[in-house]
Amino acid sequence: MWDDALYLGTAHLSQKQHKISIEKPKFALMNKNPSTQILFQKDAITWLHQRLESLADGVTPVFLLADTNTYQLCYPKIKSCFEGLGDQMHTIVLDAGEASKSLSSCQHIWKELLKAEAGRDAVLFNLGGGMVTDLGGFAASVYKRGIRTIHIPTTLLGMVDAAIGHKTAIDFMGVKNPIGSFYAAEAVLIMTDFLTTLPKNQLVSGLAEVIKYGYIANPKLIDLAHIDQMNPEHSEIIIRYCIDAKQRIVSADPKEQDLRKILNFGHTIGHAFESLAMERKDTLLHGEAVAIGMFCALWLSGQYSQKAFGLLKSYNHWYRAHFIPYPIKPADTARLMELMRQDKKNKGNDLRFVLLEYAGKPRYDVGVPDERVKESLFAYMDWVRQVDLQENT
Numbered sequence: 001m002w003d004d005a006l007y008l009g010t011a012h013l014s015q016k017q018h019k020i021s022i023e024k025p026k027f028a029l030m031n032k033n034p035s036t037q038i039l040f041q042k043d044a045i046t047w048l049h050q051r052l053e054s055l056a057d058g059v060t061p062v063f064l065l066a067d068t069n070t071y072q073l074c075y076p077k078i079k080s081c082f083e084g085l086g087d088q089m090h091t092i093v094l095d096a097g098e099a100s101k102s103l104s105s106c107q108h109i110w111k112e113l114l115k116a117e118a119g120r121d122a123v124l125f126n127l128g129g130g131m132v133t134d135l136g137g138f139a140a141s142v143y144k145r146g147i148r149t150i151h152i153p154t155t156l157l158g159m160v161d162a163a164i165g166h167k168t169a170i171d172f173m174g175v176k177n178p179i180g181s182f183y184a185a186e187a188v189l190i191m192t193d194f195l196t197t198l199p200k201n202q203l204v205s206g207l208a209e210v211i212k213y214g215y216i217a218n219p220k221l222i223d224l225a226h227i228d229q230m231n232p233e234h235s236e237i238i239i240r241y242c243i244d245a246k247q248r249i250v251s252a253d254p255k256e257q258d259l260r261k262i263l264n265f266g267h268t269i270g271h272a273f274e275s276l277a278m279e280r281k282d283t284l285l286h287g288e289a290v291a292i293g294m295f296c297a298l299w300l301s302g303q304y305s306q307k308a309f310g311l312l313k314s315y316n317h318w319y320r321a322h323f324i325p326y327p328i329k330p331a332d333t334a335r336l337m338e339l340m341r342q343d344k345k346n347k348g349n350d351l352r353f354v355l356l357e358y359a360g361k362p363r364y365d366v367g368v369p370d371e372r373v374k375e376s377l378f379a380y381m382d383w384v385r386q387v388d389l390q391e392n393t
């Protein structure tokens with residue numbers, strides 16, 4: 001069966017190679033790897049001080065985008081860096097939550113920029129989780145055809161994933177991320193001190209993305225991604241490993257034509273759970289949904305590869321230590337399958353997955369028949385039932 005999977009993967013690549021046999025112009029190559037400086041801890045603060053000092057010319061408009069929580073809890077930690085700016089500084093604070101990742105928030109940002117007569121020299125600092133960096137990055141990428149932007153992620157998910165890799169987006173018409181751009185921030189500043197105020201469920205949601213990097217790129221992270229170990233020193237180590245993995249993947253394939261797809265491990269089924277929960281008005285964070293998606297992806301991997309078979313058992317221990325299983329009924333599988341079909345990454349009839357040959361060895365574009373996908377959902381339901389039974393006896 002893995003031969004089929006390999007065939008799908010290589011068929012896809014050889015088609016692509018065939019298409020791009022014409023020599024690319026030089027500017028396309030230059031744009032392929034836009035550079036973003038990534039700075040950690042003290043280096044990040046020093047960079048921020050120096051950057052803001054260089055901007056304090058009395059003229060260049062400087063904007064800070066935050067949400068209500070990050071403005072209240074995170075901004076005080078870096079406020080002193082912005083103090084020399086006086087009237088040059090403009091602050092935009094939005095309601096916290098995914099609902100703010102919208103076109104109307106973009107319009108609000110663009111209005112504030114226009115009101116301040118911001119030209120292409122303006123600079124936008126995005127202080128927040130993935131909602132703020134996705135939104136601010138997108139707003140900056142199209143205002144006057146692109147102004148400089150700097151991400152200061154404040155959630156674990158933002159630090160290991162959303163602020164890294166140049167993807168920006170807003171939600172539109174109830175769909176997540178259909179409008180967006182690839183746009184490089186000038187810098188991403190990682191300061192783990194922000195994590196001290198992050199609610200535990202948000203930290204755990206970020207850990208799901210951390211363990212994902214363990215399965216697809218660096219198996220060390222499978223053991224390191226544990227809530228009990230999350231002191232500042234440990235957080236910095238795992239964030240560095242994750243960023244290293246993401247940068248290697250993204251620089252090999254900036255626009256998700258092939259290798260970058262491996263970052264979607266657990267996400268096809270995870271997104272379907274996220275949408276189902278939204279329809280039911282349940283709260284299910286992104287990482288919580290991806291954690292269910294990874295259960296199913298590991299179950300499927302075990303069906304195709306002997307070496308991946310044992311992975312689910314240890315994953316289940318990890319899952320139980322971090323999450324309360326989200327319940328679904330057999331009748332929900334039809335809707336989940338429909339939602340998976342709407343996934344923008346699918347082509348043709350097959351549902352395509354990232355599966356593992358073994359930990360650290362992912363395969364992308366693996367076509368899986370619907371029946372198998374449903375079996376993985378039933379395996380999840382069975383497991384949730386067993387957990388419930390164990391907890392109630």
Ligand SMILES: NC(=O)c1ccc[n+]([C@@H]2O[C@H](COP(=O)([O-])OP(=O)(O)OC[C@H]3O[C@@H](n4cnc5c(N)ncnc54)[C@H](O)[C@@H]3O)[C@@H](O)[C@H]2O)c1
Pocket residue numbers: 067068069070073074096097098101128129130131132134154155156157158161162163164165166167168169176177194195196197198199202205286
């Ligand atoms: N661009 C990408 O490559 C990429 C990758 C993954 C996810 N995303 C996007 O990221 C978003 C999710 O990001 P998120 O999980 O960071 O959510 P988020 O930005 O909504 O933050 C979660 C919550 O934590 C609060 N918060 C943030 N930092 C805090 C802090 N230090 N202390 C206390 N509270 C804090 C926020 O106000 C919010 O209520 C989604 O929109 C998703 O689509 C983008």
